[in-house]
Amino acid sequence: MNGSIVVTGAARGIGRAIAEKLASTGPFTVIGVDLAPELALSEHITAVQVDLTADDGPATVRETVERLAMPLLGLVNNAGITRDARLVNMTDEDFASVLEANLGAAYRLSMELAPLLHEGSAMVNIASRAYLGNFGQFNYSMSKGGLVGMTRALALSLAPQIRVNAIAPGLISSEMSMGIPDEIREKMVAAIPLDRMGTPEEIANTVWWLLTPLSSYITGEVVVVGGGRSLS
Amino acid sequence: MRGVIHWARAVSDDWSDIRGELTRAFDLSRDAAQAKESIVFVVRQEDLLGRRGPGNAMVATGLLSAARTAALEGASKGWTVNVVAHDEDADVALVETWAARMLESKSVTGELIRVGPGHLGKALP
Numbered sequence: 430m431n432g433s434i435v436v437t438g439a440a441r442g443i444g445r446a447i448a449e450k451l452a453s454t455g456p457f458t459v460i461g462v463d464l465a466p467e468l469a470l471s472e473h474i475t476a477v478q479v480d481l482t483a484d485d486g487p488a489t490v491r492e493t494v495e496r497l498a499m500p501l502l503g504l505v506n507n508a509g510i511t512r513d514a515r516l517v518n519m520t521d522e523d524f525a526s527v528l529e530a531n532l533g534a535a536y537r538l539s540m541e542l543a544p545l546l547h548e549g550s551a552m553v554n555i556a557s558r559a560y561l562g563n564f565g566q567f568n569y570s571m572s573k574g575g576l577v578g579m580t581r582a583l584a585l586s587l588a589p590q591i592r593v594n595a596i597a598p599g600l601i602s603s604e605m606s607m608g609i610p611d612e613i614r615e616k617m618v619a620a621i622p623l624d625r626m627g628t629p630e631e632i633a634n635t636v637w638w639l640l641t642p643l644s645s646y647i648t649g650e651v652v653v654v655g656g657g658r659s660l661s
Numbered sequence: 662m663r664g665v666i667h668w669a670r671a672v673s674d675d676w677s678d679i680r681g682e683l684t685r686a687f688d689l690s691r692d693a694a695q696a697k698e699s700i701v702f703v704v705r706q707e708d709l710l711g712r713r714g715p716g717n718a719m720v721a722t723g724l725l726s727a728a729r730t731a732a733l734e735g736a737s738k739g740w741t742v743n744v745v746a747h748d749e750d751a752d753v754a755l756v757e758t759w760a761a762r763m764l765e766s767k768s769v770t771g772e773l774i775r776v777g778p779g780h781l782g783k784a785l786p
Binding site: 515516517519524525528529532533536537540559560561562563564565566567568570571572573574575576577578579580581582583584585586649 | 674676679680683684686687690691694695708709710711712713714715717718719720721722723724725726727729730731732733734771784786
């Protein structure tokens with residue numbers, strides 16, 4: 430069926446890989462949402478530049494979905510930021526900005542778009558392996574843990590029409606992970622049984638699987654894509 | 662016994678309510694960490710599974726993840742962070758006893774203790 434899928438944080442990294450994967454495997458029109466102007470544009474990607482933390486951000490996305498006049502087949506809540514600090518040093522701004530961007534925006538957009546989601550469609554929330562705990566990320570970990578709770582609650586309330594799942598990526602090669610000092614990143618890679626960082630495309634493949642009928646009996650779950658790091 | 666026992670409040674599904682409850686937990690956690698005091702979050706078991714709506718679920722699972730992260734920071738400093746989850750009809754005094762026990766323990770951190778059988782056969786959070 431032809432339809433649209435909304436992907437947030439679509440301008441770069443994991444979000445861009447998701448948007449490009451969905452646009453290339455469609456029959457979907459991808460609505461890519463981001464603040465940045467460098468959204469990948471193709472005939473299958475409609476770009477929306479909007480601040481999802483703003484009061485009217487989610488409504489702007491809804492208006493775009495309605496303007497396309499296609500069934501909404503999926504929502505991928507991917508946008509996220511980090512402001513790392515030890516808890517003892519974490520500022521109110523560090524905390525509030527991460528909570529608002531990673532959890533508040535995803536929740537408000539999900540509530541805005543849920544009534545538009547077509548029967549049989551799916552929602553995928555990009556959490557993080559940090560929901561299991563990660564040093565110096567009280568704010569990020571709380572926001573991603575909250576996203577897991579949101580996933581479970583919406584999976585229950587939107588069933589049986591709509592499936593809702595989460596992905597918890599481990600260390601993925603992206604702008605966010607490239608901001609980690611080399612020495613620390615090398616130690617992190619050494620703790621991964623598969624002995625490498627993941628790629629944005631590997632997350633995109635998992636998103637695609639969770640959006641399609643290939644995963645038709647799966648809802649309310651968290652799929653950890655982390656190269657086995659949770660065991661080491 | 663030095664430390665803070667934080668009972669998560671029930672919230673609505675309005676984002677400002679959810680944000681307020683998570684911010685309250687952050688404020689007291691930072692204060693406790695700066696004072697090198699241990700922390701116990703108390704949540705409802707069904708909220709870890711999302712069974713009372715998204716607001717309460719986001720608070721409960723957000724606190725559990727934050728506890729695991731804060732525990733990493735406290736591990737080398739001598740303070741602990743744990744979570745006690747209880748069933749709807751749990752004896753409050755029993756929950757308080759378990760929370761106090763977790764505060765006193767220096768060897769258990771980042772752990773989830775569940776009071777009552779409501780979690781049996783359900784997802785591991």
